Amino acid sequence: xxxxxxILGYGNLGxxxxxxxxxxxxxxxxxxxxxxxxxxxxxxxxTAKVCHADDAKSWTKELDVLILCGxxxxxxxxxxxxxxxxxxxxxxxxxxxxIPEHFATVDAAAKASGKTAIISVGWDxxxxxLNRMYANAILxxxxxxxxxxxxxxxxxxxxxxxxxxxxxAKQYTIPVEAALASVxxxxxxxxxxxxxxxxxxxxxxxxGADAARIEEEIKTMPNYFADYDTTVHFISEEEMKRDHxxxxxxxxxxxxxxxxxxxxxxxxxxxxxxxxxxxxxxSSVIVAYARAAYRLSTEGxxxxxxxxxxxxxxxxxxSGEELRAMML
Amino acid sequence: xxxxxxILGYGNLGxxxxxxxxxxxxxxxxxxxxxxxxxxxxxxxxTAKVCHADDAKSWTKELDVLILCGxxxxxxxxxxxxxxxxxxxxxxxxxxxxIPEHFATVDAAAKASGKTAIISVGWDxxxxxLNRMYANAILxxxxxxxxxxxxxxxxxxxxxxxxxxxxxAKQYTIPVEAALASVxxxxxxxxxxxxxxxxxxxxxxxxGADAARIEEEIKTMPNYFADYDTTVHFISEEEMKRDHxxxxxxxxxxxxxxxxxxxxxxxxxxxxxxxxxxxxxxSSVIVAYARAAYRLSTEGxxxxxxxxxxxxxxxxxxSGEELRAMML
Numbered sequence: 001x002x003x004x005x006x007i008l009g010y011g012n013l014g015x016x017x018x019x020x021x022x023x024x025x026x027x028x029x030x031x032x033x034x035x036x037x038x039x040x041x042x043x044x045x046x047t048a049k050v051c052h053a054d055d056a057k058s059w060t061k062e063l064d065v066l067i068l069c070g071x072x073x074x075x076x077x078x079x080x081x082x083x084x085x086x087x088x089x090x091x092x093x094x095x096x097x098x099i100p101e102h103f104a105t106v107d108a109a110a111k112a113s114g115k116t117a118i119i120s121v122g123w124d125x126x127x128x129x130l131n132r133m134y135a136n137a138i139l140x141x142x143x144x145x146x147x148x149x150x151x152x153x154x155x156x157x158x159x160x161x162x163x164x165x166x167x168x169a170k171q172y173t174i175p176v177e178a179a180l181a182s183v184x185x186x187x188x189x190x191x192x193x194x195x196x197x198x199x200x201x202x203x204x205x206x207x208g209a210d211a212a213r214i215e216e217e218i219k220t221m222p223n224y225f226a227d228y229d230t231t232v233h234f235i236s237e238e239e240m241k242r243d244h245x246x247x248x249x250x251x252x253x254x255x256x257x258x259x260x261x262x263x264x265x266x267x268x269x270x271x272x273x274x275x276x277x278x279x280x281x282x283s284s285v286i287v288a289y290a291r292a293a294y295r296l297s298t299e300g301x302x303x304x305x306x307x308x309x310x311x312x313x314x315x316x317x318x319s320g321e322e323l324r325a326m327m328l
Numbered sequence: 329x330x331x332x333x334x335i336l337g338y339g340n341l342g343x344x345x346x347x348x349x350x351x352x353x354x355x356x357x358x359x360x361x362x363x364x365x366x367x368x369x370x371x372x373x374x375t376a377k378v379c380h381a382d383d384a385k386s387w388t389k390e391l392d393v394l395i396l397c398g399x400x401x402x403x404x405x406x407x408x409x410x411x412x413x414x415x416x417x418x419x420x421x422x423x424x425x426x427i428p429e430h431f432a433t434v435d436a437a438a439k440a441s442g443k444t445a446i447i448s449v450g451w452d453x454x455x456x457x458l459n460r461m462y463a464n465a466i467l468x469x470x471x472x473x474x475x476x477x478x479x480x481x482x483x484x485x486x487x488x489x490x491x492x493x494x495x496x497a498k499q500y501t502i503p504v505e506a507a508l509a510s511v512x513x514x515x516x517x518x519x520x521x522x523x524x525x526x527x528x529x530x531x532x533x534x535x536g537a538d539a540a541r542i543e544e545e546i547k548t549m550p551n552y553f554a555d556y557d558t559t560v561h562f563i564s565e566e567e568m569k570r571d572h573x574x575x576x577x578x579x580x581x582x583x584x585x586x587x588x589x590x591x592x593x594x595x596x597x598x599x600x601x602x603x604x605x606x607x608x609x610x611s612s613v614i615v616a617y618a619r620a621a622y623r624l625s626t627e628g629x630x631x632x633x634x635x636x637x638x639x640x641x642x643x644x645x646x647s648g649e650e651l652r653a654m655m656l
Contacts, residue, residue, distance in 0.1 A: 137643035
């Protein structure tokens with residue numbers, strides 16, 4: 001029998017989850033829940049229903065896991081504890097600083113209801129965190145480095161779009177090759193913000209807007225751009241649509257450490273992601289953890305978990321015997 | 329209280345484990361067991377004892393985990409099930425094809441005795457397997473690639489040393505950059521053995537040996553070299569000692585996969601290790617899993633496990649709260 005999945009929230013992430021479920025034959029999408037008028041939402045999966053979010057509670061017996069695809073700022077802090085009262089849930093809560101607090105409220109809800117909840121699933125937090133943690137456990141003496149990109153930062157793109165005179169904008173975060181090379185060479189550099197990443201903006205201007213003023217405003221924007229070397233390109237609406245409609249991302253997690261009685265040997269552990277579609281990759285990670293959530297719930301492992309708490313084998317559709325024979 | 333560790337077998341791997349324990353303040357080396365005369369073995373840790381392997385059974389109350397540092401060919405198939413009757417154990421059994429069989433015998437022994445055993449720990453098998461498994465669970469549609477090196481292959485070095493006229497030899501396995509680049513570019517190439525790795529040999533000749541004959545013998549050796557492009561360098565004993573006394577290794581595990589309703593987006597997951605000392609890195613992984621073995625045993629999780637069965641948090645000396653706050 002398939003693992004029956006529901007999706008709450010049908011934006012880029014929800015659609016990504018829908019696509020990922022199709023690639024996992026042991027899983028089945030049963031319903032998409034939306035806060036919009038369900039009639040106005042068209043999904044890709046013929047066999048699944050579109051329902052209003054308010055109706056989710058009547059689906060408790062029809063779903064094994066509900067995947068929460070809302071935003072971290074206002075949706076998930078409310079939704080994850082709320083729905084963990086009714087369903088096994090997985091979310092991609094990504095406000096790093098507030099994870100402990102989110103964990104606590106979700107854990108209390110899930111333990112009270114006898115459900116399994118997995119939070120902060122994706123790649124950052126998620127696979128990046130996991131690789132950082134493994135690498136730290138293996139090489140306790142060393143330094144961690146994380147580089148993001150080349151990829152689209154939604155927050156930075158939004159910040160540029162808020163400047164008067166800007167019609168549309170897309171911002172790419174780019175790791176500095178020289179910094180990466182220094183880390184890989186075991187030089188353990190201390191890197192400033194400017195030395196780690198550059199930022200590249202593609203901007204469509206409103207009719208008659210002052211390009212020089214806007215470029216200056218971007219480059220000096222505190223927090224977002226002032227501490228970086230930023231390049232600004234002004235392009236047409238057509239070019240924006242043609243060249244910048246995808247949402248690529250990725251990055252690098254490195255640990256540079258030492259072993260030996262006199263710490264005489266150096267080691268480098270590097271994990272890299274190069275993603276054509278940030279939301280679809282994030283969704284693919286979430287769907288693998290939905291499998292884990294379902295399995296853990298059948299074992300009575302209730303409460304809130306993160307990627308750190310879940311044995312890798314739970315993510316795979318293969319049995320322990322198959323994994324040992326084929327992948328070990 | 330520290331986790332009390334014993335080591336069985338004091339070669340490169342045993343010494344590596346000893347060094348790694350020193351980097352983990354929550355662990356303590358209590359004893360090294362050897363099949364040699366204990367008087368003849370000098371270890372680095374002042375506070376640990378050197379004992380004969382036959383005396384290990386009198387240490388069952390003194391050790392939390394016994395780390396087995398023997399070889400996979402003849403030592404571990406016997407030792408791991410035998411010592412799992414007395415101790416929680418970790419080994420680095422690396423004969424991939426025989427893992428299922430080894431798992432079964434160790435599992436039976438550990439379950440009968442109420443001990444936790446973790447087998448095939450290291451980087452290959454170990455961290456490479458783990459990354460392959462995670463990447464397959466995330467991207468179910470895609471292709472796996474593993475490249476080894478640049479690093480010393482013990483088996484290939486031994487094969488060269490067995491040729492008459494060869495006094496000493498070291499063989500390096502080297503990944504082909506063009507093949508790596510093609511995988512990274514998402515081209516999903518089908519690669520022959522020759523296209524993936526080259527081999528480089530450094531050879532010290534016996535007095536009067538025929539260099540041309542030996543070079544030919546190496547390059548045409550079935551299984552070991554015939555299917556590869558091999559370079560042979562003849563060097564002096566001094567050069568061998570000066571330039572080739574370390575045991576570096578490493579490699580790459582890549583998964584190239586697709587997502588999207590029409591499989592329109594490509595993704596690359598890459599895990600890379602660059603290791604100055606193969607045995608010391610392997611040892612560092614083993615010591616992290618020894619921590620997991622101890623913790624699992626205190627929870628009553630008996631029997632044989634592999635890296636697939638162990639939640640990442642068990643490897644870390646940090647608490648769940650610390651990990652969520654610092655690493656997620």
